[in-house]
Every structure is written in structure tokens, then in C-alpha cells.
Amino acid sequence: xxxxxxxxxxxxxxxxxxxxxxxxxxxxxxxxxxxxxxxxxxxxxxxxxxxxxxxxxxxxxxxxxxxxxxxxxxxxxxxxxxxxxxxxxxxxxxxxxxxxxxxxxxxxxxxxxxxxxxxxxxxxxxxxxxxxxxxxxxxxxxxxxxxxxxxxxxxxxxxxxxxxxxxxxxxxxxxxxxxxxxxxxxxxxxxxxxxxxxxxxxxxxxxxxxxxxxxxxxxxxxxxxxxxxxxxxxxxxxxxxxxxxxxxxxxxxxxxxxxxxxxxxxxxxxxxxxxxxxxxxxxxxxxxxxxxxxxxxxxxxxxxxxxxxxxxxxxxxxxxxxxxxxxxxxxxxxxxxxxxxxxxxxxxxxxxxxxxxxxxxxxxxxxxxxxxxxxxxxxxxxxxxxxxxxxxxxxxxxxxxxxxx
Amino acid sequence: xxxxxxxxxxxxxxxxxxxxxxxxxxxxxxxxxxxxxxxxxxxxxxxxxxxxxxxxxxxxxxxxxxxxxxxxxxxxxxxxxxxxxxxxxxxxxxxxxxxxxxxxxxxxxxxxxxxxxxxxxxxxxxxxxxxxxxxxxxxxxxxxxxxxxxxxxxxxxxxxxxxxxxxxxxxxxxxxxxxxxxxxxxxxxxxxxxxxxxxxxxxxxxxxxxxxxxxxxxxxxxxxxxxxxxxxxxxxxxxxxxxxxxxxxxxxxxxxxxxxxxxxxxxxxxxxxxxxxxxxxxxxxxxxxxxxxxxxxxxxxxxxxxxxxxxxxxxxxxxxxxxxxxxxxxxxxxxxxxxxxxxxxxxxxxxxxxxxxxxxxxxxxxxxxxxxxxxxxxxxxxxxxxxxxxxxxxxxxxxxxxxxxxxxxxxxxxxxxxxxxxxxxxxxxxxxxxxxxxxxxxxxxxx
Numbered sequence: 001x002x003x004x005x006x007x008x009x010x011x012x013x014x015x016x017x018x019x020x021x022x023x024x025x026x027x028x029x030x031x032x033x034x035x036x037x038x039x040x041x042x043x044x045x046x047x048x049x050x051x052x053x054x055x056x057x058x059x060x061x062x063x064x065x066x067x068x069x070x071x072x073x074x075x076x077x078x079x080x081x082x083x084x085x086x087x088x089x090x091x092x093x094x095x096x097x098x099x100x101x102x103x104x105x106x107x108x109x110x111x112x113x114x115x116x117x118x119x120x121x122x123x124x125x126x127x128x129x130x131x132x133x134x135x136x137x138x139x140x141x142x143x144x145x146x147x148x149x150x151x152x153x154x155x156x157x158x159x160x161x162x163x164x165x166x167x168x169x170x171x172x173x174x175x176x177x178x179x180x181x182x183x184x185x186x187x188x189x190x191x192x193x194x195x196x197x198x199x200x201x202x203x204x205x206x207x208x209x210x211x212x213x214x215x216x217x218x219x220x221x222x223x224x225x226x227x228x229x230x231x232x233x234x235x236x237x238x239x240x241x242x243x244x245x246x247x248x249x250x251x252x253x254x255x256x257x258x259x260x261x262x263x264x265x266x267x268x269x270x271x272x273x274x275x276x277x278x279x280x281x282x283x284x285x286x287x288x289x290x291x292x293x294x295x296x297x298x299x300x301x302x303x304x305x306x307x308x309x310x311x312x313x314x315x316x317x318x319x320x321x322x323x324x325x326x327x328x329x330x331x332x333x334x335x336x337x338x339x340x341x342x343x344x345x346x347x348x349x350x351x352x353x354x355x356x357x358x359x360x361x362x363x364x365x366x367x368x369x370x371x372x373x374x375x376x377x378x379x380x381x382x383x384x385x386x387x388x389x390x391x392x393x394x395x396x397x398x399x400x401x402x403x404x405x
Numbered sequence: 406x407x408x409x410x411x412x413x414x415x416x417x418x419x420x421x422x423x424x425x426x427x428x429x430x431x432x433x434x435x436x437x438x439x440x441x442x443x444x445x446x447x448x449x450x451x452x453x454x455x456x457x458x459x460x461x462x463x464x465x466x467x468x469x470x471x472x473x474x475x476x477x478x479x480x481x482x483x484x485x486x487x488x489x490x491x492x493x494x495x496x497x498x499x500x501x502x503x504x505x506x507x508x509x510x511x512x513x514x515x516x517x518x519x520x521x522x523x524x525x526x527x528x529x530x531x532x533x534x535x536x537x538x539x540x541x542x543x544x545x546x547x548x549x550x551x552x553x554x555x556x557x558x559x560x561x562x563x564x565x566x567x568x569x570x571x572x573x574x575x576x577x578x579x580x581x582x583x584x585x586x587x588x589x590x591x592x593x594x595x596x597x598x599x600x601x602x603x604x605x606x607x608x609x610x611x612x613x614x615x616x617x618x619x620x621x622x623x624x625x626x627x628x629x630x631x632x633x634x635x636x637x638x639x640x641x642x643x644x645x646x647x648x649x650x651x652x653x654x655x656x657x658x659x660x661x662x663x664x665x666x667x668x669x670x671x672x673x674x675x676x677x678x679x680x681x682x683x684x685x686x687x688x689x690x691x692x693x694x695x696x697x698x699x700x701x702x703x704x705x706x707x708x709x710x711x712x713x714x715x716x717x718x719x720x721x722x723x724x725x726x727x728x729x730x731x732x733x734x735x736x737x738x739x740x741x742x743x744x745x746x747x748x749x750x751x752x753x754x755x756x757x758x759x760x761x762x763x764x765x766x767x768x769x770x771x772x773x774x775x776x777x778x779x780x781x782x783x784x785x786x787x788x789x790x791x792x793x794x795x796x797x798x799x800x801x802x803x804x805x806x807x808x809x810x811x812x813x814x815x816x817x818x819x820x821x822x823x824x825x826x827x828x829x830x831x832x833x834x835x836x837x838x839x840x841x842x843x844x845x846x847x848x849x850x851x852x
Contacts (some may be wrong), residue, residue, distance in 0.1 A: 093765075096773075096775075097768075099748070099775060099776070100773060103775050139756065329712075364567065
């Protein structure tokens with residue numbers, strides 16, 4: 001992602017934001033990108049400091065150094081540097097102790113005499129010891145590898161990063177999706193769950209879905225933590241064939257509007273949309289499968305239509321050989337209002353048990369006074385609810401599933 | 406918080422409220438809790454307070470040092486201002502004791518915010534000892550709340566939305582950090598009606614001290630270094646050491662200086678203009694000549710900061726004070742490491758790992774290492790009582806930075822005479838920078 005100083009955009013008088021996207025076929029830009037890629041690709045063994053010296057002329061020579069800096073930053077994010085060695089702090093403390101002794105002694109007014117004597121006591125020579133003393137600084141660590149990328153893809157990555165950098169400051173985001181691929185449509189909704197975004201999802205046509213993503217403090221203050229989640233979600237949107245995005249973003253303390261759609265030409269850098277799962281979800285699924293239990297996890301949870309055009313995207317769906325399926329929906333720290341709404345819906349259907357929904361609530365959220373009273377007053381949650389810290393354990397979920405038997 | 410009555414019932418506090426359509430209720434930032442409650446209370450308007458989770462406490466100190474006159478004055482001024490406001494005291498003059506007295510006078514659950522992990526541990530030890538009870542910690546891997554809790558600004562920012570209603574008193578140490586874009590949210594989200602800011606230098610170059618006063622209250626007391634020198638602070642002298650560049654470095658400096666200044670002049674840029682520097686950067690980026698001018702700017706700056714002549718002077722001073730410990734300050738990390746590698750001295754920058762920094766500072770306190778080189782991380786907030794010599798190898802034009810660096814050597818000790826050397830490359834832009842940063846009473850009052 002790009003930091004604020006590396007973003008390039010303009011804001012019109014009507015408070016509309018226009019990110020300055022790069023022309024991904026521009027020969028000059030492709031040349032700069034390639035030059036930077038070449039430095040890092042052939043730079044194995046060079047330190048970040050040395051690489052900085054090599055990239056500096058390329059960055060400053062380009063007519064817009066901010067753009068070149070942005071490209072360089074994205075490449076640095078793809079670099080893996082060697083971890084520093086552990087032995088040097090001990091060497092340093094030994095050297096400093098000798099410095100302490102020698103500085104107090106007479107006869108060392110000449111710096112060179114002092115340096116030679118000190119190095120001698122460390123079984124080294126002054127020049128070598130000087131160079132070794134701070135050679136373990138991260139900035140002096142050698143490059144091990146660069147995650148490969150082609151010049152054109154780097155420019156695409158830059159364009160997406162421009163939007164992500166703006167979305168970090170978003171107060172809200174509206175998405176209209178028209179995606180004929182059912183699998184892709186379902187996956188994008190699941191991505192909302194992966195990034196713990198608070199969303200209202202409405203089905204507006206056979207293949208059309210309208211999503212409103214709201215920030216928890218959007219009314220009063222921007223929360224960058226939440227904005228970061230929105231930014232991480234955005235590349236998944238770029239994988240869709242037909243989409244429109246409108247976001248409200250605070251620029252210079254005033255709201256401005258960002259409008260984008262699939263015609264902008266933004267490309268996702270997610271290599272796999274379909275089938276992607278964050279590690280926490282994969283670990284949970286793997287651990288659950290290892291339990292001695294008749295319940296099984298379904299690989300692709302279905303979307304649940306609540307009626308009135310509202311859709312639920314379960315985090316997991318479990319199948320029991322005799323009792324059918326139960327869905328799990330998790331509510332994190334930002335989801336107070338959504339939890340409230342969901343408990344109302346499920347309690348209306350309680351007698352019919354139309355929606356076999358197990359409700360997981362983050363303890364962080366459950367400690368909130370208003371939420372606590374809602375949870376305490378919900379017979380559904382008392383019967384089919386589970387509390388968790390950040391992510392539920394398989395045992396707690398299994399216990400919750402038994403409430404449906 | 407529930408206010409009963411008609412829509413007019415919220416009118417007296419409406420300036421702090423915003424209507425939230427989603428929840429169909431009014432919302433207010435935590436910081437307005439105190440004023441809202443006070444207004445409603447004075448109007449005898451009926452309300453139900455479910456926001457507050459803090460209690461009245463019975464804090465008692467176990468070792469009562471009597472406050473010094475300036476500390477007593479500061480406390481009384483703060484109490485008189487309604488237990489809100491900023492107290493300005495020089496480093497080493499006992500700001501912690503003022504906070505301790507304020508806590509015992511206020512008797513509410515207290516959160517103390519500090520900018521660094523070092524200060525987190527220092528405050529923790531001092532508060533545990535003073536109140537003879539366990540104190541909570543947020544930050545540095547700790548997450549434990551107690552009736553008195555110390556937190557870094559960063560951790561407070563993360564947790565305040567959850568714990569903002571659990572403290573009635575908020576102390577902000579080195580509070581000039583508070584107005585930063587994100588950090589200020591810690592004070593915005595807290596409902597603590599009572600607030601105390603502590604700093605040696607509230608003024609900020611970006612003028613954001615007004616935001617500081619809006620969040621904590623106005624300056625209620627100020628004591629200057631010059632008022633306390635010789636009694637509650639160590640006596641000190643200042644020595645500006647002019648450094649003459651070697652002929653080859655002088656020539657290189659003059660050429661580079663003329664090149665970048667000439668380019669700026671030809672481009673119609675005046676550095677005395679508020680936007681002069683920004684314009685210079687912009688213009689430099691547009692042409693080959695501009696980029697060469699920028700390279701020349703960097704070169705002359707580097708020569709002035711860390712010339713061979715400066716390094717020789719550093720060695721001379723280290724030998725002159727070889728029986729005393731010293732801190733060497735630089736403006737940039739590169740110069741700090743050059744000095745560290747040349748004289749085999751410990752360097753502490755933001756790149757130093759926390760564990761090693763602690764080890765170095767412990768050894769420094771115990772007198773096992775002679776000097777420490779640092780760029781900016783030791784400017785404030787690290788308690789190093791034995792140091793009496795500071796060498797400013799290079800620095801910015803910031804008055805605050807310069808005053809804080811002086812503060813590092815002013816902790817009083819029997820018979821201590823502190824000295825601050827400022828190395829200035831003669832006939833370079835450093836002369837002007839040095840003049841700018843000395844615009845403070847602590848410097849102007851000395852010959």
C-alpha cells in the first residue's frame with residue numbers, strides 16, 4: 001500500500017476525487033518500472049542502504065519523483081532481506097566497555113592510537129572493526145529475494161494502491177455489483193467477512209447486488225484501522241466483471257467523493273479470488289475436520305436470503321448427517337448494529353427455526369454495555385450463541401452446534 | 406447517557422451533539438462528557454449517566470516528599486483552573502511529583518499517557534513506589550488495567566474506544582505529542598473530565614498547541630529553566646564552538662552552496678517565504694539542473710553536519726571530559742553512526758532494537774559506557790541523572806529540540822556543573838540554524 005505522501009490525486013470544486021492513474025502502456029513509465037525491477041532483481045546480496053543509493057538516481061531522474069518513489073515503495077514491500085545476526089550486540093558491548101577504559105587512560109590523545117589499541121584488544125584492526133560494529137542494522141542487511149513482478153503489472157499494482165491509499169480514509173463505501181458468475185459473486189461477499197467489514201447487502205436483480213460498507217465512527221471521526229480493512233478488500237472488487245464504487249473520503253478535513261467502476265481498467269493483484277481463505281479460516285476448517293464429530297464443514301457456504309432483499313453471508317456452514325445444516329455468522333467489534341438487526345430477524349423466526357444460524361460474538365463487542373443487554377435479552381443468543389476472543393475455537397463452535405440437535 | 410424530556414432538553418448541550426440516523430440517538434465525542442454532565446447538573450436537568458465507569462478512589466501516597474515551591478504553585482494553579490490544564494516545567498524539575506499530587510487531590514481512576522516505552526517503565530516504577538499498589542500497564546506487551554494505569558499514546562489510541570469511560574482523570578506526559586493527527590484521538594475518545602498536561606515546551610512549529618489546549622485545557626503554570634537553575638536544576642554553561650572546515654571541504658561546500666542557491670534564485674524562490682522550501686523541492690524535481698541543485702543541497706548540508714574538522718573537535722571534547730559521561734546529539738542517523746564507528750561509541754536511534762537500547766542505557770546509567778550518540782530518540786523522556794556534558798554535533802532549527810537537549814543534563818546533583826557544547830561549522834548555513842534554535846530564554850540569558 002502507498003503512504004499518504006505518495007498518493008497522487010486531484011479534488012474538484014464539487015469535492016470529487018480523481019486519482020491520477022498511470023497509463024500502464026506508457027513506454028517511459030514502463031522503462032522506469034523495469035529499471036527499478038532490474039535493480040532489485042539483480043541486487044541479491046546488496047543492502048537496503050546500497051539499493052537506496054542505486055535507486056535514488058532513477059527515482060529522482062523521473063519527471064515525477066513521487067510516482068517513481070511509489071513504484072520503488074511497492075517493490076521494497078516485495079523484498080525479503082536477511083535477518084540480522086545475533087552475535088553483534090555482545091561484540092558491541094565488549095567494544096564499548098574497552099572504549100570506556102581507554103578513554104580514561106592517558107596516552108590516547110591521538111585518535112589513531114586509540115583506535116588501533118582498541119581494535120588490537122578485540123583481535124581486529126581499526127578499519128575492520130569500524131565496519132563490523134553496526135553491520136547488523138536492518139538497513140545494512142542483504143537482499144535475499146524479490147517477489148517477481150513484471151513492469152506492466154507493477155504499474156497496475158500502483159494504480160490499485162492509489163485507490164487503497166484513499167480508501168484508508170473512507171467513511172463509507174457503496175458498491176453495485178453485476179456479476180453473472182455465481183461463484184465469484186459469492187466469493188466477493190465472503191471477502192467482506194474475511195476483512196470483517198460491516199456491510200448491508202441487498203439483492204437488486206438476478207446477478208446484481210448492492211453493498212453498503214459503513215465505518216463505525218463515520219459520523220464523528222474517521223477510523224483508519226477500519227479504513228485499512230476497506231483498502232485490503234478493494235483488490236477483490238477489481239476481479240469482478242461489472243462494478244461501481246462510490247466512497248466518501250475525508251480530504252483536508254472535508255468529505256469528498258470517489259467514484260470508480262470496472263471501466264477504469266484497474267486490475268486485481270490477487271492471484272486467486274475463488275477459493276481464497278485467510279489463514280485463520282483455513283486453520284479453523286482444518287482443526288474442525290480433525291474433531292471426532294459427525295458434523296462436517298461445507299467448503300462453500302451458501303448465501304442466505306433473509307427476505308426483504310437482505311442477504312447473509314455465513315462465515316461457515318456445517319452439515320450433520322441427520323440434522324441438516326447450521327450456519328455460523330461471526331460478529332466482531334464493529335458489528336454492534338448488524339448483530340442487533342440479526343438477533344431481531346432470527347428471533348422473529350425462532351419458532352419456525354427457518355434460519356439455523358449459530359451466532360458468534362467477539363467478547364470485545366459483548367462487553368459493550370448496550371450489546372450486553374441485547375445479548376442478555378435474546379433467547380436465541382442464549383440458546384444458539386457463542387462468545388470468542390478474536391476467532392472462535394473449534395470446541396466452542398461444536399458445543400454451539402449441539403444446541404441445534 | 407439518557408436525557409429525559411422533550412427535544413428542548415438537549416438544547417443546552419446541543420453544540421456538543423450530532424444526530425445519528427442509524428441508531429436514532431445523539432452522539433458526542435468522549436471529551437465532551439465532563440462539560441455535558443456539568444451543564445445538565447447545573448441546570449438540574451434530569452439525566453441518567455450510563456457512560457461513566459470510573460469511581461471515587463482513596464489513593465494515598467506512601468512516601469510523601471514535600472513539594473518544592475514551583476511544584477506547589479503549579480498544583481494550586483491547576484486546581485484553581487478546575488482541574489484542567491497544562492503545566493510547563495523544565496526537564497528534571499519534578500513533573501512526576503506534580504502529577505502524583507494531582508492524583509491524590511482528584512481521587513479518580515487515572516490514566517497516564519506517555520510517548521515512549523522507556524517512560525512507560527519509568528512512570529510504572531515511580532507510581533508503584535509512590536502509591537504502594539499495583540499499577541496497570543498498556544503497551545510494551547502489557548495489557549492490564551488498574552485504578553492507576555500507565556499507557557503509551559499508541560496503545561491508548563488502540564484501546565481508548567473500549568476503556569475511555571473507565572478513567573476520570575487523564576495525565577498526558579510530554580503532552581506536546583498529543584496534537585498529532587492520530588494521537589489526539591486518545592484524548593478525544595476519553596471521557597475523563599479532569600486533565601493534566603505536562604511538558605517543558607508546549608509550543609509546536611505547526612502551531613498545533615491550540616489543539617493541545619482544546620483537548621487538555623490552557624497553560625495554567627509555567628516555570629522557566631532560568632528560574633530554577635542553581636536551586637532545583639543544575640547550574641549550566643553554554644559553549645558554542647565554531648568549527649573551521651578543512652580547505653578541500655570548504656571548497657566543496659562553497660561550490661555546492663553556490664550551485665543550489667543560484668538555482669533557487671534563478672527560479673525565483675525565496676527561502677524566507679513560508680512555502681519557499683516546498684517550492685524548491687517541486688522545482689528541483691522538474692529538470693536535470695534542478696535535480697543537480699538538490700544533490701548539491703544535500704552535499705553541502707552533509708559537509709556542514711559531519712565534516713572532518715567536526716569529528717576532530719568531538720574527539721577533543723571526549724578527551725577533555727574523559728572522566729565524565731556525555732550525550733552526543735546529531736541531526737541525522739548517518740552522522741550518528743559515523744561518530745559511533747569512528748570513536749567506537751554506542752549509537753541509539755529508532756533503528757536500535759528495544760532490548761539492546763535498554764542494555765545500553767542500563768550500562769550507561771551504571772557508568773560502564775562513557776558516552777551515547779543519538780540522533781533524536783534521547784531528546785526527551787530518558788532519565789540519565791549522571792550526565793553533565795552534552796555535545797550538539799548537529800541539529801535542526803527547532804527551539805523545542807534544543808531546549809529538550811539541554812534538559813538532558815540539568816538533573817541536579819551535588820557539585821554538578823553541566824556544560825552544553827554546540828558545534829557550528831563556521832560560515833555555513835549552520836550559523837543561521839544555530840541562531841534560530843537558541844531563541845529561548847534558557848539560551849538567550851547566557852553569554
